[in-house]
Amino acid sequence: MTTIPMTEYYIQKSLELNLFWIRIIKEHFIFMQANLMCQDVPYIQQTEEFKSQFEGFLHETICLANGLIGSEVLLSGELLTDKTLSAERKTVELTGIKIGIPITVEECNLTPGTLPMPGLSPELAANISSLNERIITCACSVAEFMEKVYQDVIHCRLYTTKLPSIYAHQRRETLNYIKLLRRLQNHQRLDPQFIIVEEEMFWNYNMMVHAEAMRQLLDFSEQAMIKKANDFAQRFHNLVSKFRDDAKPPVGLKQITSESRRATVAIRDFKATSTDRILECQLKGVMSALLTDHLLRETNYYLRILNAKV
Structure with a gap:
């Protein structure tokens, strides 16, 4: 059981969780775009919309997170590795898919915080709570879309070059993220x-x-x-x-x-x-x-x- 006061715990864990999972889900749509056929315009448009939404969430989280996340998270390689920027640039070069590389550069400059955190305010907690709720709403739509794509693929209504089970895997990860965020929102320990x-x-x-x-x-x-x-x-x-x-x-x-x-x-x-x-x-x-x-x-x-x- 952590000894961090609830407000500090809530703020730090929300930011750390979002920095990790938002990028993961955003990249699910990059991989999906690379595996869809050019004729499947509605699917391509939906993946682009979700990708843009999660890039927006990521930028918003980075702006809130500087000096507020743990050094063990920042140094773990879970948010970025020493290969992420190169991998993004190579993906853009080979696929033409748009990726918010400036967001990654911005994230590279994050600095860790220490506990107790200075400068915490009810306004900051409210902003993070609002962000969490918007992410949950969007992620629920993502899970529904992933299920639709999976069903369309296995019932031969959609062809992609991605293994069908990967869509189910990505949906499972999305649902896990929703569950963890809801626990934070409900202050559930x-x-x-x-x-x-x-x-x-x-x-x-x-x-x-x-x-x-x-x-x-x-x-x-x-x-x-x-x-x-x-x-x-x-x-x-x-x-x-x-x-x-x-x-x-x-x-x-x-x-x-x-x-x-x-x-x-x-x-x-x-x-x-x-x-x-x-x-x-x-x-x-x-x-x-x-x-x-x-x-x-x-x-x-x-x-x-x-x-x-x-």
């Missing part, structure tokens, strides 16, 4: 043991899906990388299978957490290497550097959570 189980169930499953997706997107000539991705998928599948019931922690939770951390460190390095090799044009497949950097940031986010537990 749950049992720490429940949170540990919930987080490890969610993120170990996510890491498994990441490995499965990378395995599918690598060129068949990349046998060594395919094997590594497959091994990671199996490793995280084994960890996921240990969580049978989210109502209570599994036996040996501390040991599972330690193994989750070791596996997450290893897959982080795999994703970082993959991103570097794509940027250097040394890895064959249908993954962009922005996609693998996106997956890397999610892994860094989970690793920070795990590091606080072990």
Whole structure:
């Protein structure tokens, strides 16, 4: 249980959560745009609208966040890595998709805050509360759209070059973000043991899906990388299978957490290497550097959570 006063906790956690998840969801629409057919104009227009909305949310959050987020978050690589800007620029160059690169540059200049936070005000809390509510409303629409796209793809009403399960995966991430934001809005504090189980169930499953997706997107000539991705998928599948019931922690939770951390460190390095090799044009497949950097940031986010537990 944190000792941070509710106002400080609410402000800092809202900003940190939004800085991470807004960029993740924004990038979901960049990847979707790259995989849609030119004839599917309504879908393209909707993805562009959502992408623009989340870029606006990100800019607004950055303006509020300077000096108010924890140094461990800022240094974790979950918001940006040393590869993000290069990956964005390469994606613009290769696809022509518009990306708010100045927003990323602006975010690179964020500075951390310390607790207790100076200069907090009811007005700041009200502004963040308003932002959170607007994000929740928009994210609910995103989840509905992702479900529609998934259904259209699997029922052969829409063709994309993205694996159908990825749309379901992105919807699941969106719903998780909505859940976490709603908890903050309701000032809901749950049992720490429940949170540990919930987080490890969610993120170990996510890491498994990441490995499965990378395995599918690598060129068949990349046998060594395919094997590594497959091994990671199996490793995280084994960890996921240990969580049978989210109502209570599994036996040996501390040991599972330690193994989750070791596996997450290893897959982080795999994703970082993959991103570097794509940027250097040394890895064959249908993954962009922005996609693998996106997956890397999610892994860094989970690793920070795990590091606080072990």
